[in-house]
Amino acid sequence: MSDREMARQQDSETAGTSNLIKRSQLVTLSSRQRVISLSPYLISFIALIIALLLSIAIGAVAINPIEAIKILLSRVPFVHLTPDWSATSETILLSIRLPRTVLISLTGAALAGSGASYQGLFRNPLADPYLIGVASGAGLGAVIAMAWHWPSSILGFFAVPIAAFIGALLTVAIVYKLAQVGRTTPVTTLILAGVAVGSFATALTTFLMLQSSNEVRRAIAWMLGGFALGGWEPVIAILPYISIGLIVLVALGRPLNVLQFGDDQAKQLGLNVDRVRLVIVIAASLVASAAVAFSGIIGFVGLAVPHIVRLLWGSDYRRLIPLSIIGGAAGLLLADILARSILAPEELPVGIVTAIIGAPFFLWLLRRAKLQAFW
Amino acid sequence: MFRKSRLILIALAVLVGACAPAATPTVAPTSVPTLSPTVVPTPTPIVLTDGLGHTVTLNSVPKRIISIAPSNTELLFAVGAGDQVVGREELSDFPEAAKQIASIGSVYGKINTEAIVALKPDLILAAEINPPEQVKTLQDLRLTVYYLSNPTDFDGLYANIKVAGQLTGHDAEAQKLIDNTKARYAAVVNKVAVSSFMPKVYYELDATDPTKPYTTGPGTFVDLLIRLAGGQNIGASLKDQYAQISAEEIVKQNPEVIVLGDAAYGVSIDSIGARAGWASIAAVKNKAVFAFDDNLASRPGPRLIDGLEQLAMLLHPDLFK
Numbered sequence: 001m002s003d004r005e006m007a008r009q010q011d012s013e014t015a016g017t018s019n020l021i022k023r024s025q026l027v028t029l030s031s032r033q034r035v036i037s038l039s040p041y042l043i044s045f046i047a048l049i050i051a052l053l054l055s056i057a058i059g060a061v062a063i064n065p066i067e068a069i070k071i072l073l074s075r076v077p078f079v080h081l082t083p084d085w086s087a088t089s090e091t092i093l094l095s096i097r098l099p100r101t102v103l104i105s106l107t108g109a110a111l112a113g114s115g116a117s118y119q120g121l122f123r124n125p126l127a128d129p130y131l132i133g134v135a136s137g138a139g140l141g142a143v144i145a146m147a148w149h150w151p152s153s154i155l156g157f158f159a160v161p162i163a164a165f166i167g168a169l170l171t172v173a174i175v176y177k178l179a180q181v182g183r184t185t186p187v188t189t190l191i192l193a194g195v196a197v198g199s200f201a202t203a204l205t206t207f208l209m210l211q212s213s214n215e216v217r218r219a220i221a222w223m224l225g226g227f228a229l230g231g232w233e234p235v236i237a238i239l240p241y242i243s244i245g246l247i248v249l250v251a252l253g254r255p256l257n258v259l260q261f262g263d264d265q266a267k268q269l270g271l272n273v274d275r276v277r278l279v280i281v282i283a284a285s286l287v288a289s290a291a292v293a294f295s296g297i298i299g300f301v302g303l304a305v306p307h308i309v310r311l312l313w314g315s316d317y318r319r320l321i322p323l324s325i326i327g328g329a330a331g332l333l334l335a336d337i338l339a340r341s342i343l344a345p346e347e348l349p350v351g352i353v354t355a356i357i358g359a360p361f362f363l364w365l366l367r368r369a370k371l372q373a374f375w
Numbered sequence: 376m377f378r379k380s381r382l383i384l385i386a387l388a389v390l391v392g393a394c395a396p397a398a399t400p401t402v403a404p405t406s407v408p409t410l411s412p413t414v415v416p417t418p419t420p421i422v423l424t425d426g427l428g429h430t431v432t433l434n435s436v437p438k439r440i441i442s443i444a445p446s447n448t449e450l451l452f453a454v455g456a457g458d459q460v461v462g463r464e465e466l467s468d469f470p471e472a473a474k475q476i477a478s479i480g481s482v483y484g485k486i487n488t489e490a491i492v493a494l495k496p497d498l499i500l501a502a503e504i505n506p507p508e509q510v511k512t513l514q515d516l517r518l519t520v521y522y523l524s525n526p527t528d529f530d531g532l533y534a535n536i537k538v539a540g541q542l543t544g545h546d547a548e549a550q551k552l553i554d555n556t557k558a559r560y561a562a563v564v565n566k567v568a569v570s571s572f573m574p575k576v577y578y579e580l581d582a583t584d585p586t587k588p589y590t591t592g593p594g595t596f597v598d599l600l601i602r603l604a605g606g607q608n609i610g611a612s613l614k615d616q617y618a619q620i621s622a623e624e625i626v627k628q629n630p631e632v633i634v635l636g637d638a639a640y641g642v643s644i645d646s647i648g649a650r651a652g653w654a655s656i657a658a659v660k661n662k663a664v665f666a667f668d669d670n671l672a673s674r675p676g677p678r679l680i681d682g683l684e685q686l687a688m689l690l691h692p693d694l695f696k
Contacts, residue, residue: 228486
């Protein structure tokens with residue numbers, strides 16, 4: 001039985017009880033008709049490519065676009081170019097700007113993908129990647145590592161991001177465990193446990209920060225702007241988690257669609273609700289934790305990008321998740337470009353830009369949708 | 376349940392495993408000398424070990440220095456290396472001439488690596504205010520970085536001045552600055568030693584919440600300067616270096632002198648006296664509440680001696696007539 005057939009069956013069966021779902025299905029269909037000629041994938045891919053190019057072209061130091069293209073081409077196998085560009089441009093492009101661009105794309109993709117999945121899982125428009133403890137747990141882990149000076153220990157410079165990653169995953173695991181009622185894990189309990197554990201972790205973080213006053217500035221800098229280590233190492237470290245996690249989430253589009261009918265109906269439709277929920281929580285938390293570990297706690301992307309995609313192209317999770325991933329990468333790249341050019345050579349934490357520019361844009365889209373029940 | 380925890384354990388193991396190979400090569404590359412020895416064939420390269428234990432080798436006197444901390448900018452100018460500085464951290468506002476130098480971003484935001492590389496520095500002077508990851512990022516780009524640890528006392532400051540002189544080819548000026556600072560230091564300490572009066576001092580860092588303002592605890596330069604200037608820091612009993620102290624405790628301690636490190640943010644004797652209960656404090660009653668340039672005490676640079684002299688004058692005005 002296809003998703004649409006299920007939706008129809010759903011509509012006829014529970015006409016009164018699931019008004020919201022019915023409307024969201026209708027909107028999905030109508031918006032599908034609206035943009036049928038322009039493939040959403042094509043549009044979002046073009047947006048991503050433009051963002052990638054801008055991110056490589058714009059920076060504190062101006063690099064001639066032709067020079068930049070030559071430098072990039074020279075690194076492609078079997079292309080031989082005589083270097084007529086400056087070594088400085090090459091260093092800036094290949095060792096600073098390119099890894100940063102890739103890291104930011106991965107982070108944006110992870111946050112938006114995870115946000116879209118959480119919104120589907122919790123059936124809650126306010127859900128974001130940090131809802132059940134990723135941010136507070138990562139913050140606690142990072143601050144523990146900083147307070148105890150782990151960077152000088154055997155883990156070296158990766159102590160802080162590893163501690164943040166582990167802190168985030170452990171916190172989500174604790175939340176999940178606490179939320180279990182018998183054999184199931186109701187989403188409401190999960191959200192409430194997430195809020196409670198999150199507050200607890202945040203309080204511990206604040207306490208530790210005050211106790212180790214010398215590290216406060218570093219801790220705040222990490223939360224706002226992430227890790228100060230540049231180069232390719234952070235990219236290599238998070239790539240496996242984010243790519244595996246995102247592939248899993250993309251594959252879960254159909255079960256997420258079914259979950260929108262509510263737990264009971266989803267079970268009747270043959271979905272192993274608890275297992276799907278667990279897999280989504282693991283995959284979404286994994287990608288969000290990996291992103292946060294190096295990029296700090298960047299707000300709004302994980303919340304707004306899935307909604308923007310939903311407003312434009314509907315709520316079918318088979319499409320919503322991959323489009324959110326592409327859109328998240330493009331969106332965070334654009335925010336990062338602004339963050340480093342507004343006050344150049346000073347840099348703003350990208351999280352500030354995502355909210356300051358992203359919130360009005362999101363609100364404009366929301367108004368333009370003429371208060372259609374898009375959710 | 377067990378399966379869940381096992382999954383998470385596996386995830387963690389994979390993470391540590393994936394990060395380990397990435398982390399290992401990071402330890403090896405310390406600063407590589409970027410200067411080509413053909414430029415100036417000096418027989419004796421400058422070789423020094425920095426605060427992170429890295430050996431820093433300079434084959435000739437650096438001509439393009441970037442300071443990535445305000446205290447370092449002051450230090451470079453103080454030893455006469457100001458002309459060699461081509462880039463400065465945004466908050467480096469002293470001396471006046473430093474403001475003319477290109478900024479490479481602020482330590483409170485992010486240091487801009489691209490701007491640093493574009494300036495083609497032959498030496499970057501870092502300080503403890505720069506996170507170690509930042510230092511490593513610069514070293515990975517094959518830039519020469521010297522990490523200057525914060526001094527904990529005046530001897531440490533002399534050592535830092537000496538290093539700044541050695542790194543920049545201004546050994547003689549550095550020695551002159553050290554001798555001069557030592558003389559000024561001795562003058563203050565000798566003068567203060569005469570007095571048996573040790574006023575209790577409250578140093579205010581930030582009173583955004585006046586019921587529990589931030590003050591400086593033990594181990595800070597403010598604490599050291601207050602002691603050397605012949606005072607007792609009421610924050611010395613705190614556990615942390617920078618901590619909030621209860622207004623009740625301040626009233627109870629009844630400091631004889633209040634030093635406003637936050638005067639630049641509009642705090643004055645009037646605003647202090649208006650705080651509930653503060654009018655009864657001896658310092659407020661006797662109008663011994665003074666504005667103070669916090670940069671003199673919070674930046675571990677050459678102006679610490681100015682801070683010491685000014686504090687001594689505030690605490691013992693009779694001795695410095």
